[in-house]
Amino acid sequence: MSLGAYVAVSAALFAIGIVTIVTRRNILYVLMGIEMVLNAANINFVAFGRHYGGLPGGGGGLEGKMFAIFTIILAAAEAAVALAIVLNVFQAFNSVKPSEADQLRE
């Protein structure tokens, strides 16, 4: 398949992720949307690295994969912290709607 097909899938995933973040009124959906967006970025990294890594100085496609791995590491860290924050928000506001968590002090 051509590079364009991978980029198209990535763009679709990114768009759906943004829609999930914006339209659903639940923190957990926001997290899911963020994961989709990160996955879309990963597909792009690997696809571009795969297709242009053979150029002089391209590193044989290693760069794209390393970028993707670091993105996955960041996503793991983000998910752990986000879950802790979700639990705290739920304890403090008794709600999982982002619009209702509107003050920092108790």
Next chain:
Amino acid sequence: MVPASSGPGPIGGDPNLQRLFYGALALLGLVALVAGGLRAGAPGVAFGLMALLTVGGALACVWERSVVRSAFALMATFMGTAGIFVLLEADFLAMAQVLIYVGGILALLLFGVMLTPPDLGERKLTRVLGGLAVVGAATIWIGMQVAGSANFSGQPVLTPGETADPVTAKDIGVGFLAYDQYVIPFELAAVLLTVALVASVYIARRKRSDYAEERR
């Protein structure tokens, strides 16, 4: 499972809408498979299948009313992404994707689902469809702009299966530890993970005052 009485109507919402959505999804998948097969043969069919898993899972995730169903739809997205990595000859990355996303992040999300109340009946159909229309149009427009200036459909420098020496897991391991490659980002990632995990335990722990309240 959440009893149906806790929300308005069945968990999936209107059964007819549900059928319509999944019928459209199946049609989309058929089109993806046939188009892939016509364009590139067996690899094209595999790509169509993985694209369907990825995009269809994401669509089902934003469509479903129940958070649990959405989380499991997200699993299809993650597995489809792993399949796309395999098609791009990034085997190690596909393995890491399954281990970390499906085994770790999805499990965390499900913990979050279990520790918060079910939240049925908050899907606004018009909002979701309108959002899809607006963001989809914007993405397509930006894509046209970029595709006009870059050359995506033209000759790729490499097509899968052509490289003499594909990147292996060993290359990635060496890349992590070699001094002239990625050792600094690697160590920074280790520090970041440590800080993030310790901080999340600190944030989510029960406060001293909670225990005191319980004892009273």
